[in-house]
Amino acid sequence: xxxxxxxxxxxxxxxxxxxxxxxxxxxxxxxxxxxxxxxxxxxxxxxxxxxxxxxxxxxxxxxxxxxxxxxxxxxxxxxxxxxxxxxxxxxxxxxxxxxxxxxxxxxxxxxxxxxxxxxxxxxxx
Amino acid sequence: xxxxxxxxxxxxxxxxxxxxxxxxxxxxxxxxxxxxxxxxxxxxxxxxxxxxxxxxxxxxxxxxxxxxxxxxxxxxxxxxxxxxxxxxxxxxxxxxxxxxxxxxxxxxxxxxxxxxxxxxxxxxxxxxxxxxxxxxxxxxxxxxxxxxxxxxxxxxxxxxxxxxxxx
Numbered sequence: 247x248x249x250x251x252x253x254x255x256x257x258x259x260x261x262x263x264x265x266x267x268x269x270x271x272x273x274x275x276x277x278x279x280x281x282x283x284x285x286x287x288x289x290x291x292x293x294x295x296x297x298x299x300x301x302x303x304x305x306x307x308x309x310x311x312x313x314x315x316x317x318x319x320x321x322x323x324x325x326x327x328x329x330x331x332x333x334x335x336x337x338x339x340x341x342x343x344x345x346x347x348x349x350x351x352x353x354x355x356x357x358x359x360x361x362x363x364x365x366x367x368x369x370x371x
Numbered sequence: 372x373x374x375x376x377x378x379x380x381x382x383x384x385x386x387x388x389x390x391x392x393x394x395x396x397x398x399x400x401x402x403x404x405x406x407x408x409x410x411x412x413x414x415x416x417x418x419x420x421x422x423x424x425x426x427x428x429x430x431x432x433x434x435x436x437x438x439x440x441x442x443x444x445x446x447x448x449x450x451x452x453x454x455x456x457x458x459x460x461x462x463x464x465x466x467x468x469x470x471x472x473x474x475x476x477x478x479x480x481x482x483x484x485x486x487x488x489x490x491x492x493x494x495x496x497x498x499x500x501x502x503x504x505x506x507x508x509x510x511x512x513x514x515x516x517x518x519x520x521x522x523x524x525x526x527x528x529x530x531x532x533x534x535x536x537x538x
Binding site for chain 1 (some may be wrong): 373374376378379384398399401402405408421465468471472473474478480481483487493506514518519521531532533536
């Protein structure tokens with residue numbers, strides 16, 4: 247996503263990226279990053295909590311207005327849970343990122359989409 | 372502050388799985404930058420995400436058969452910006468499913484919150500469409516094909532600002 251942000255900035259569109267993976271966006275050279283230390287899946291605020299979602303978005307808008315140079319990262323103070331073991335457990339044998347079934351379905355759908363795309367390309371030739 | 376170092380964690384994960392090659396995360400020193408050109412209250416704003424979803428009708432029936440990541444295209448996918456969140460269903464699998472689910476669309480695709488901000492006069496206007504690109508599958512393609520396609524559509528619609536929500 248940071249690579250899309252870079253293309254947009256280079257083309258004259260101002261961006262702010264709401265991230266859960268601070269290091270990935272920073273490494274990619276993200277122009278403006280709002281980091282929310284929540285588990286992957288809720289970059290725009292806590293689910294079912296419109297107030298928190300507004301706080302996150304408004305932090306991004308403030309950064310848009312105030313940033314005077316590229317690469318600024320704002321670390322938001324919100325805490326997902328007092329118990330921080332979710333950070334240790336992520337991507338371990340106990341809690342693998344994708345279940346075997348999920349990965350299998352993903353690969354099948356990807357194959358199907360590729361085949362369809364190839365088919366479309368042949369038809370337009 | 373303690374937070375997950377995803378790059379380190381991914382490398383370690385692949386090493387443990389016995390792969391000698393791991394995912395190569397993008398690394399750039401130079402960062403392009405476009406300062407905000409006008410007050411937000413006059414700006415046209417869009418939303419770009421990597422989350423996948425399908426559009427549904429009012430009865431909750433999908434308007435298309437879910438394909439890869441919820442769309443039948445591998446490239447840029449658009450959704451009308453006034454499409455109600457209740458008629459969007461996420462098919463993303465790239466979240467921490469032990470901690471959260473993708474039920475509240477606004478937590479990763481804040482379309483309802485954007486309309487509220489528009490109604491408050493925080494934004495000048497919202498773009499006609501919102502965009503979705505695939506995550507993490509080809510840096511070259513993101514930079515050379517999908518990114519430029521999103522840019523082209525943004526410029527065509529006079530978009531000033533993009534809010535990005537990777538999932």
